[in-house]
Amino acid sequence: AQSVTQLDSHVSVSEGTPVLLRCNYSSSYSPSLFWYVQHPNKGLQLLLKYTSAATLVKGINGFEAEFKKSETSFHLTKPSAHMSDAAEYFCVVSDPPGGTSYGKLTFGQGTILTVHP
Amino acid sequence: DTAVSQTPKYLVTQMGNDKSIKCEQNLGHDTMYWYKQDSKKFLKIMFSYNNKELIINETVPNRFSPKSPDKAHLNLHINSLELGDSAVYFCASSPPGQGGDTQYFGPGTRLTVL
Numbered sequence: 001a002q003s004v005t006q007l008d009s010h011v012s013v014s015e016g017t018p019v020l021l022r023c024n025y026s027s028s029y030s031p032s033l034f035w036y037v038q039h040p041n042k043g044l045q046l047l048l049k050y051t052s053a054a055t056l057v058k059g060i061n062g063f064e065a066e067f068k069k070s071e072t073s074f075h076l077t078k079p080s081a082h083m084s085d086a087a088e089y090f091c092v093v094s095d096p097p098g099g100t101s102y103g104k105l106t107f108g109q110g111t112i113l114t115v116h117p
Numbered sequence: 118d119t120a121v122s123q124t125p126k127y128l129v130t131q132m133g134n135d136k137s138i139k140c141e142q143n144l145g146h147d148t149m150y151w152y153k154q155d156s157k158k159f160l161k162i163m164f165s166y167n168n169k170e171l172i173i174n175e176t177v178p179n180r181f182s183p184k185s186p187d188k189a190h191l192n193l194h195i196n197s198l199e200l201g202d203s204a205v206y207f208c209a210s211s212p213p214g215q216g217g218d219t220q221y222f223g224p225g226t227r228l229t230v231l
Contacts, residue, residue: 034219036222038158042224042225043207043222043223043224043225044160044207044209044222045222046219046220046221049219088158090160103148103150103165103167103172103173103211103220104162104165104173105150105152105162105220106162107159107160107161109157109158109159110158110159
């Protein structure tokens with residue numbers, strides 16, 4: 001079974017400082033991994049995804065994530081936080097192709113990012 | 118606008134009632150999903166349909182019944198609502214050829230059962 005663990009339930013940074021949101025995954029296969037963002041009272045927006053191409057994935061709004069197979073990690077980073085980045089972030093793994101549950105997304109517990117002025 | 122839309126956005130109802138949430142996507146996607154987000158913000162898939170055919174059915178009470186009249190719509194009907202059904206329900210869709218893994222989410226429906 002696929003699973004993801006987000007190592008921090010809350011992360012607090014100052015505006016202009018780097019952001020690091022940590023995610024470890026567990027998968028029997030070469031996984032597809034995603035980061036989604038949910039702003040307060042809003043739906044989920046795809047930030048970026050990894051599907052076995054380049055290990056460093058660039059997403060929207062200056063975010064990027066690096067797939068490290070040896071560490072089973074897919075941490076999300078941004079060099080400089082903006083106030084508008086304050087939201088909840090979800091690390092997600094997708095069931096692999098060929099199975100009956102292909103397309104099923106398994107979500108991490110979420111990390112709330114707070115950005116201080 | 119091209120998007121995944123859900124109605125209603127908010128739904129407040131009494132225990133024991135029957136209610137429906139509608140989802141429509143005009144993105145031309147083949148596959149649609151329903152997710153439940155509980156009070157702790159944990160998101161879990163409930164159902165998935167591909168071209169009107171049920172392909173994922175997680176352990177969900179029989180009171181929940183998805184209905185897909187066509188591939189652009191996936192509605193969720195809930196019978197005999199219980200307090201524990203209070204949650205935010207998200208609809209999503211994914212395009213053909215991307216293997217079902219890039220999913221686009223609707224804005225959510227916040228269901229409150231009193």
